[in-house]
Amino acid sequence: MLVQSRLDGNIRDALQSKKILDEARKQAVRDSEGGYSSCSAVIHAKIRNGFVTENPGKTAHEWQVDFAEAIELRLDCSLLADTGAGNTMPFINAAGDQSGQDCYNYGCRTT
Numbered sequence: 001m002l003v004q005s006r007l008d009g010n011i012r013d014a015l016q017s018k019k020i021l022d023e024a025r026k027q028a029v030r031d032s033e034g035g036y037s038s039c040s041a042v043i044h045a046k047i048r049n050g051f052v053t054e055n056p057g058k059t060a061h062e063w064q065v066d067f068a069e070a071i072e073l074r075l076d077c078s079l080l081a082d083t084g085a086g087n088t089m090p091f092i093n094a095a096g097d098q099s100g101q102d103c104y105n106y107g108c109r110t111t
Contacts, residue, residue: 025073070090
C-alpha cells in the first residue's frame with residue numbers, strides 16, 4: 001500500500017502547511033498596526049483579481065494564492081509542481097509586492 005501511505009503523507013503535509021500559514025496570518029495581524037488585513041479572504045481576492053486582470057480567461061488555483069501569501073508573510077517555502085502547473089505565479093506575485101508593483105504571472109503594472 002505504498003500509494004496509500006504516500007497519499008496519507010501528502011494529506012498530513014497539507015494539513016501541517018495550512019496550520020503554519022494560519023499561525024503566520026495570526027502573527028501578522030498581531031504584529032501589524034493595520035498594515036496586514038486580518039481577513040485572509042481580502043488578500044486572496046487581491047491576488048486572484050490581479051491574476052485575472054493580467055491573465056484574462058485564467059483562474060489562479062487556491063494553492064497558488066496560498067503560496068503567494070506564504071511568501072508575503074516571509075515563511076520558508078518549497079513548491080513542488082509539474083511543469084506547466086502554474087508554479088511561477090506565486091513567486092512573480094511576491095516579487096511584484098516587494099518592488100511596489102502588483103505583479104501577477106508574467107505581467108507587471110505599477111500601482
